[in-house]
Amino acid sequence: MAMLEVKNLGISFGGLRAVDGLDMTIEKGELYGLIGPNGAGKTTAFNMLTGVYKPTDGVIKLDGEDITGKSTIEINKAGIARTFQNIRLFSELSVLDNVKVGLHNHYKYSTIAGILRLPAYRKAEKEMDAKAMELLKVFNLQDEWDYKASNLPYGKQRKLEIARALATEPKLLLLDEPAAGMNPNETGELMDTIQFVCKNFDMTVLLIEHDMKLVSGICQKLTVLNFGQVLAQGKTSDVLNDPKVIKAYLGE
Known part of the structure; x- marks a missing residue:
């Protein structure tokens, strides 16, 4: 069974058809890329997958479950998480606490336990601290655990958002231009990290990216959007060598 199955997905804003007839199937464990020129509809597609926008038509299935039109919270609980092109961290919280924000759905204690700092609260907090540190080690951020997120270099903020x-x-991780603003060394480290996450977390990844070195280096398959419609789809090397893609996307 596919991890993500999108059939005839589309959305209209007034008279503008932003995405039209998008079909896309991503298998479990795949590292998949969604690319295209600026304004092609990539972020709009992400917003439909995560519940920010409700599709005008079409179906979205995650691991066999129909999540079409569900809220952002419902879709996150079903198993989709995302990062953003513009980093959205809690800048005044510590690096550790930013990761713990993502853990709270999995560790429960009552409001009273939290206010009075009862054993249930202390136990959950200790477990979350340990889990958050494990994730920070994956991204080599463990030494900055007590830094304010805003004090991290840009590349490390990107990694923290993924952590x-x-x-x-999640079952499916959506990365929105993860290499944006990174220097070549940081991009190389990011490529290694994303591949590590896929392999060691049994993760399926869908990413939007303009950095063709990153796309060609880690994506197994691609879908190319142009003016809201699928221009090409298939194995990465085949798609990037497609004359239509070269003309529309690479400008050659």
């Missing part, structure tokens, strides 16, 4: 998304224990 927080992973803390929700």
